[in-house]
Amino acid sequence: MANEKDILNSSKAPEPVGAYPHARRVGNLLFLSGVGPRERGTKKIPGVELDEKGNIVSYDIEAQCRSVFQNVRNILEDAGSNWDNLVDVTVFLTNMKDDFATYNRLYAEYFKYNQPCRTTVEVNKLPTPIAIELKCIATID
Template identity: 35%
Template structure:
């Protein structure tokens, strides 16, 4: 069985171990990042929606950085939103703060009924630098 090359962001390994999943896996020159939510250090949801979206991106960026990557390396994005009809505009006004310049990654947006107390989740696939890809 192949060993998974797990990437943990600083100071959050216990949270992932408690919930039994990996924040990100390096494989074949790509980084597959689990869905990131606007959770505080203890895993609790940030109650304010705009702050929750910013915190989700901050948590995502911490994982990307730990893998030697950045949002500029992201090629595919999936976002999940509870009640997107009423929350999309609020969420999407925050996104450009983190998204970067065109060309943008591909995007799939999914409306859901429940995200374990959160309103927004983002998961991505990023390409690793040639150097990172060679280390696998």
């Protein structure tokens, strides 16, 4: 059973869409659950336009990338870690063909000085109408 102090939730990141925490500490490692670009306290997704049935009409991958990177930063900081402590990032994109170049350019901007290991995969769909999700591991002091 997990120690309650090792289960971490951010007051700034969007609420999880399931029964999981934002992060969990194990020793000096911090494991983040999948993080998307939604805004806290709302279902709003930066850069996404939905129709009346909730289907994606259009989206801006740059706005989503910037938002998801900020959400990851918020979780790390609320957990007592920071962006520079990221050691591994797994990225899920729903449209590698159209979005990879923009995502890769922004990733290089955000990770200019800290270069964690990275895996990027295309998935058919994510749990909410988003185009990107990150799964991260960081160190924590």
